[in-house]
Amino acid sequence: MWRTKGMRRVDFPGLSGKLIVLIDEITMVDIARLDFNLATTFLALWEERSVSRAAKRLSLSQSAVSASLARLREAADDPLFVRTRGGMQPTLRAIAMAEPLQSGIALIHTAFSTVTAFDPATSRQHFSIGMSDDFQIAIGPLIARRLAAEAPRVSVTFRQANKHRVEALFEAGEIDFAVVAQPNIRSGLQRQEIGQSGYACLLDSAACGLTLPLNLEDYLALPHLLVSFSGREGIVDHVLKNLGLFRRVQTALTHFSALPPFLIGTRAVATLPVHAAQSLAAVSGLTLCTVPIDLGKYSVSLLWQSAADNPWMRQVINDAFLAILSDVETI
Template identity: 30%
Template sequence: MHSIPHAFDLNLLLVFRALYQHKSVAKAAESIYISASAFSHALNRLRDVMEDPLFVRMKGEMLPTKKAEEIAPSIFESLALISQQLFQVEPFDPISSTMEFVIGTTDYTAFCVLPSLMKRLSVIAPNIKIRIMFEQQEALFQSLVLGHVDAVIGYSEQGEMNHSAIVEQLCFSDRYVVVVPKRLYSTMRLEDYVEAKHIRVSAWGEHHGIVDRVLKTMGITRQIALELPNMMVAPYILESSNLIMTLPSKAVEQFRTIHEIDVFDLPIKVPDYTVNLYTLASHQTTSPQSWLSQILLNVFEPANI
């Protein structure tokens, strides 16, 4: 098996191709944006490696030797293959693409966005595949930076996002409400809220969200009877228990259509539940990822959620 000589500079192949095509050191150097002097030094290095002059000046032109003619097809083919496999960007056509996009999110956000997203994609990109990933926020941000995830959608109540490579765009804000079993309460006072036993949803894997932090400033601690990693099973538990829970209102609007529950305003003031779209900066994203980001932002427009 033959191998490339140690420390061989593959840029020398570009020098070979440029001179083969232009037959002039000055024109060849200009075509690859280096000086004529640097080009001559590179050509001499290539001659030493190949142990052949490769190009000889005749009648005012640099003409290829027999050796150069023999190796030219392989060099051109190799450069074309590298360009095609590593650097050529094919136009992205949503209507025909079969790409799979990976979106990191929480179950609440998926609950809000997926019906509208899949409906829209069925029309404008029917062969696109979507894979949803549920992980802790920090792990999803790392996957986004490493290119394993195309976008992250989630709430930002737990503090500032501190990844300089990631861009944050607001999708929507929502208010918290209290969800209780049907006819268990006629009102929801602070005393009722504190005395009740709660279901807590820890979507990002954190155990003390904004509600608990606000209560702590008031010297109050909730009684957590059940902690869940997602909210989808919670309404079924509410229907057969005396537990209560605090959720963003948009999810509750959907639950009310199929579950026997009552909804009250939260008896304490907490910041709104803010959902953001997290992507890499535009110069680090591919054309398909930029397209996906725009589709997601459109789905989150007020008329669509």
């Protein structure tokens, strides 16, 4: 707290020559030295309008409350409470101070109170989940429907993320959870493997005019649609190279969600994570089939920061992934 008293001349010794400046003469109260208990004493006096009643309320002696009042008066540079027949009446300065102090004490009390358990039925919390669009396609709708049914006031944002970007998104505070394939995490993130996924083919069987499932010869004869983070090559190219084979990539995309319009009515095939292939087939009428080469499986993990954990939301994400895994097993 500062007050302007006027202008005066100040000399600073120890410098070459005399540095003479004009400054506002001020009085400073070092707030950092004030005792938090002074605020509670002020509020007790505000509500009781009596030193003796305030002392009783605070379980202090009258002399201790009087000493605190003296410190309050010095800090505020105001009498604050004036003794009258009706008790200690607040000054205009005290009236102005009362509401901010009440709000401040309430905030401090809230900060130190026990955290209320998360209740999905009443919570208005917002969650941001990072995942690549193959997971958004497959488990995003399941998560959204679960929230609508069990946590109607909770909202969610799905952010584009992969193992290359996920740590930066957590560090920037842009996501609360992440679903990532084969993460290579070096930071202090918590990690839970929630399952494994593999690959499948997606095509318009009528337009391709082939008997399914695809054999390797037909698979390599078809033009391919590639979906890749780099837009250049993917796991199929790496596996075929090791076998001394290659495919012809006709079109390259960076998002799985764009595949259906490129495949419908076209003699072409796309190879993608089976969970995304299954979801796209369900909404587009395209055909899902097995890949005629062994692309293996990969782990899928749920990531979060321990300081911002929400076990209920983790369970929702985990359940959504388990649900699509059960559907994959029936293909």
